[in-house]
Amino acid sequence: LISDKKIVAIKSVNYIEDGMIVGLGSGSTVNQMLYALGQRINEGLKVKCIPASKKTERLAKDLNIPLTDFSKVSKIDLTIDGADEVDGDLNLIKGGGGSLVREKVVAIASDKVIIIVDHTKEVQKLGQIPIPIEIIPFGWRMTSRYLEELGADVTLRKVAGKRFVSDNGNYIVDCKFDDILAVNELNKVIKQTVGVVETGLFIEVVSKLLSAKNGQVKIIDKITMEDL
Ligand code: A5P
Secondary structure, three states: OOOHHHHHHHHHHHHOOOOOEEEEOOOHHHHHHHHHHHHHHHOOOOOEEEEOOHHHHHHHHHOOOOEOOOOOOOOEEEEEEOOOEEOOOOOEEOOOOOOHHHHHHHHHOEEEEEEEEEHHHEOOOOOOOOEEEEEOOOOHHHHHHHHHHOOEEEEEOEEOOEEOOOOOOOEEEEEEEOOOOOHHHHHHHHHOOOOEEEEOEEOOOOOEEEEEEOOEEEEEEOOOHHHO
């Protein structure tokens, strides 16, 4: 039986066309996508890719996926990434894997962003899980206090008992807010907090969602002004 993550991953690479600059997100669903992309590249597809994490970079290199960087390109045609939560407006919580900053840099530089998930990531309302927030190590206790003052239950992320350190040398705090009234406003106030590098809230960046349940893929396009 093929997992739902693998099914959406395989489907998503059909959107990649010859000559594209492609952003590669991170996580286990993206890893499946990398295998499928590697296969298409073996069959002759010509693309250049920008990875959003060191882990993705390593796997992409192993699979002979050609890489580039922002010194050589000024925009990305299409990014494919996973998510930890997605709501009905295609807004996201990301950062479960701790790569949210680079993922957001890559997503914002992209003309199109396709998100691939299994259906368990779909929520009515964002915030069922804590929002990952990357903060600089200096003064992290102070930054955590400021985030608590915004109403969050703040947990410094640890892995095997040690403080998790991001690809950028920073910490991640997982912040659980009880009930998020306005996700855009919350994102703004978190970003204004000194010590915060970036939040795991991805608002208005997704163009298309592929979500799989029991082997069936549902495709949802972001409604744009032109559609109205
Ligand atoms: C990484 O920082 C995250 O944003 C991932 O995109 C997210 O955690 C999805 O991961 P999985 O595909 O492993 O579920």
